[in-house]
Amino acid sequence: MLFRSDDNLFVETKAFCSKAQELWIYSPFIRVNKIKEILVDPSKCKAIVVRWQTMDLLVGVTDFENLYEFCKDNDIALFRNTRIHLKVIRNEKNHIYYGSANFTNMGMGVNGNIELSGINIDINMQDIDYLNEILSDSVLVEKDYFNALKIDIDEKKRDFKKIEKIKDKDIVSVVNNKFLLDSLPQSDSPSQLWEICRSNYDPIKYSENEIICAKHDIISYVGNNKFINTSKEKFLQMLGSGFNSTPFVHELKFQVRTQANYTMGYTQITKWIAKTTLSVPTPSRQDIRDKSWVNRLHNWIPALDSHNFRSEKRHKSDGGRGGTNLLYYIGKDDGNEYKDLEDLIGGLRINGKGGKSPHQFILLATINELVKNNEKDFSIDEIEAEFSRQWRNAGKLNKISKQNFAMPLNALKGKLIEFNYLNNNETIQDYRKESELKEKVKTITISNSLFALFKEQKITGDEILEYY
Structure with missing residues (x-):
């Protein structure tokens, strides 16, 4: 029997889900309000695979944050696979509901698209393997991955009106790079970077490691050598533009602003980096301290965003149990009301x-x-x-x-x-x-x-x- 839109499609979809003990859902586009209507008991759903191509999220044809929160709240594993076009529900008996309809209002709502679906209870091992392979080839959307993807989409939204067509990129290799330690500065300070660049990377005056670090930072935040004949002030403006727009740095600055006293200490920042970075293997807090990532951030952030941030070294004599660097947000903070x-x-x-x-x-x-x-x-x-x-x-x-x-x-x-x-x-x-x-x-x-x-x-x- 076939299920037709504006007839029995939605009712039969809901009935298939209600009878199942366990469910796996595959669909390019999903609206949370429609999923809630179909899944009387969300705890039955073990996994959802959604497409979430870049253009899908920019145009808004599928839910993004709402779907992530829905899956998190109901302990549903959420996967992203930018290649899927199939619309399938699979139950614990390996019975398959499939068809043309997405789990959206247009796909399953009244006066929506013209769709057709059906059920197959006679599938073989090749069919099962095919669905399992789709799941194994998909990316599990955990907290860090979602946050990285959200930043990537938010960046693109700012220029979306200028974009005619966006090529979807592999988010694992592109977005994740934004939360790698390699995206953080490697030179001790912006001033040191300026001096090294002005010397034309003089190997007599600077060590090989200092030169390597300087070239890394120029490539990461400036991208070219057009600054060679500019003033230091202009150079720092160019450097600040690239550095402050780096998602890792942007997110850290946001974290400082969310603290009750607008401040994060050395240990807090170290813990946050260890938790947030997507570098593999995940560095320990001791690794982060040994490589001075936090010390450099204390030098870079206030130097390139002095209107909003300052760094302070609090010594033991100043009331601390030991010396510690404190990063302060000192800018304006409108819209800081608390919900509850x-x-x-x-x-x-x-x-x-x-x-x-x-x-x-x-x-x-x-x-x-x-x-x-x-x-x-x-x-x-x-x-x-x-x-x-x-x-x-x-x-x-x-x-x-x-x-x-x-x-x-x-x-x-x-x-x-x-x-x-x-x-x-x-x-x-x-x-x-x-x-x-x-x-x-x-x-x-x-x-x-x-x-x-x-x-x-x-x-x-x-x-x-x-x-x-």
Whole structure:
């Protein structure tokens, strides 16, 4: 029996899926709303293979982020295969539903395309092997792969109106390169790169390795030697344009902006690189430290984006347990509102042990209580008094910690709170010392985004502490 559009096609497709215990879906184009209609129980679906050619995603003929999130939420393995054109559902008995219809509104909706489908329950091992080979030749879309693909598509969207036809490229070899360590700078700093280039790669003045690194950076970020007769200022502009548009660098800068205090430390960046890079074999954090990737980024990012970023070396005498580089976002940050409490908690600073300190949660509960008076500015004494009360209420959260309101104030400084100093030239040397805060800071101002979240959603202190 055949299934016809505007007749029995959708009903029979849904019936095939409902009767199955396990399902594998192959389709070039997929809309999540249609899949949800067809799959009464999404947990039955073990895998989805979608085409996701570059042009498909730019034009929007298939769902992208929504499909990825749907598969993630329902524990469905999502695969990408840019060659598929077949539309197939396979069940645990190796019965096959197949036809011309994509899993979209046009494919299976009312007044859509004219389509035809059917079911075959008599397939042989060659047929099964054929479907298995398609699956094995497809790319599993995991988090890092999806993020790399999304950046690639977002870049192309900016120029999409100028593009007549885009050749689909092998995303494994092209997009992945953007998250390889090789896409990061290898020269110590932009200034050193300028000096090496100006010397015409002088082998007497510079080592062989320094020259190799310089040529790598020129190829990666400038692409030609047209800068030879330009000024240093013009050279750095050209270099910055290429460097700042590199997806790896762009994503790192975004991560700094998402932190509650607009700051990432050396260890945080090292962990992030180890987790994000698609280099094979995956480097350990020690490998990243040994090869000074993070040190160079601290030299390059502020030098080529000084309006938005700065780097600071905090020594042990400045309050740290040891020397560490801190990368700060110092630019404007519009549209930084929080959707809900979970969104806020997700951006809290990670401590040296890889977790989040109870002090931050207790300080947030403190601020939540204080803003009930519809005020955004508070003295250090007001903060200390309410923090002590919230600390006592927190119970088991703080049984192995020492009460200290200075540490979380430092952690939230930047995006969530602002220090108003008694003397504009003051700086805090040891953020762990409550006494120094009292001496140098007049008041604390709560950010508009945090104030709005606590006022509009009427969050309780207990709700905040539950997230710890």
